[in-house]
Amino acid sequence: MTLETAEFWLDNIAAGGVCLWMIGVWFVLQARKVSGQLIEGEFEVAASQETISQGFAEVLSRSQSGLPLGDSVLDSVTPSEVRWHSTRMCRAGVIHIKGRGGKSLVTYQVEVRNGMLKAAYVVVVIGAVAIGVLYTMLSKYALPSDIPNIRGQVFQMAQCIHLLWPPFLIGGLARLRRTMMSREIERTLKNVPFQASFGT
Numbered sequence: 001m002t003l004e005t006a007e008f009w010l011d012n013i014a015a016g017g018v019c020l021w022m023i024g025v026w027f028v029l030q031a032r033k034v035s036g037q038l039i040e041g042e043f044e045v046a047a048s049q050e051t052i053s054q055g056f057a058e059v060l061s062r063s064q065s066g067l068p069l070g071d072s073v074l075d076s077v078t079p080s081e082v083r084w085h086s087t088r089m090c091r092a093g094v095i096h097i098k099g100r101g102g103k104s105l106v107t108y109q110v111e112v113r114n115g116m117l118k119a120a121y122v123v124v125v126i127g128a129v130a131i132g133v134l135y136t137m138l139s140k141y142a143l144p145s146d147i148p149n150i151r152g153q154v155f156q157m158a159q160c161i162h163l164l165w166p167p168f169l170i171g172g173l174a175r176l177r178r179t180m181m182s183r184e185i186e187r188t189l190k191n192v193p194f195q196a197s198f199g200t
Contacts (some may be wrong), residue, residue: 001151006143012153014135017160021127024167028120031171035114039182042107049079049097049104054094055192060084068177068184089113090175095189108185111192112178120170127163134160 045052060072068089075083083094093110108195134157142153 001148001154002152003143006151006154010135010138010143010157013155013157017131017157019166020161021064021124021131022170024076024127024164025124028117028124028167029119031174032114032117033145035112035178036176039112039178040108040198041112041182041186042105042133043186043190044100044103045189046108048102049099052097052104052106052189052192053077053079053082053095055093055195056189059188059192059195068190069183072080087200093185095140095185106189108189110185111183112181114174116170116174117178120174123163123166123170126162127167130163131160 010173047055054077057074058073060069062193063069063072063086065071065088070086071088072084072086073089075085077083080097081094082097083092084090085092088111091113093108095106095108098105138154138157142150142156145151
């Protein structure tokens with residue numbers, strides 16, 4: 001491999017890595033922005049205030065680790081409101097219940113823990129350092145070599161990809177946790193009338 005060819009590949013692979021790193025930073029920042037917002041929702045449930053509050057509180061008290069509502073700790077339970085938090089996903093959650101005849105209007109607000117994003121920030125920083133160090137090392141030791149095969153080591157610049165994809169995974173999982181939490185709350189609340197009818 002000629003010096004010119006080696007320089008071409010090193011510079012272009014590094015440039016591609018920098019572009020991917022920048023997109024990863026943007027993706028993590030967007031995930032952080034979304035994660036900082038409350039999860040909110042509103043819908044009707046065909047049950048009384050008492051049935052909903054007691055049924056939902058019961059589900060929370062029996063919540064298992066690994067589930068969106070897992071490891072929940074009840075803070076307060078009244079016919080019109082249930083407050084809770086968990087040691088895993090939910091920093092603070094509340095549902096408000098307003099009776100409407102035989103139905104109830106339920107609104108919920110949940111603040112989700114975003115500890116996963118801290119890991120993404122660390123990986124983003126490490127990725128930037130890895131790109132710089134790898135580029136410097138290959139420029140200093142591989143490019144100047146008179147041996148074509150050693151110059152060919154510039155393709156090792158592609159190894160930085162191992163630190164460039166995790167931010168996308170972690171940021172995506174942080175968004176997914178929010179979606180899972182919202183769906184689990186709505187599923188649980190909508191099942192409360194049937195839970196009561198089965199006596200569970």
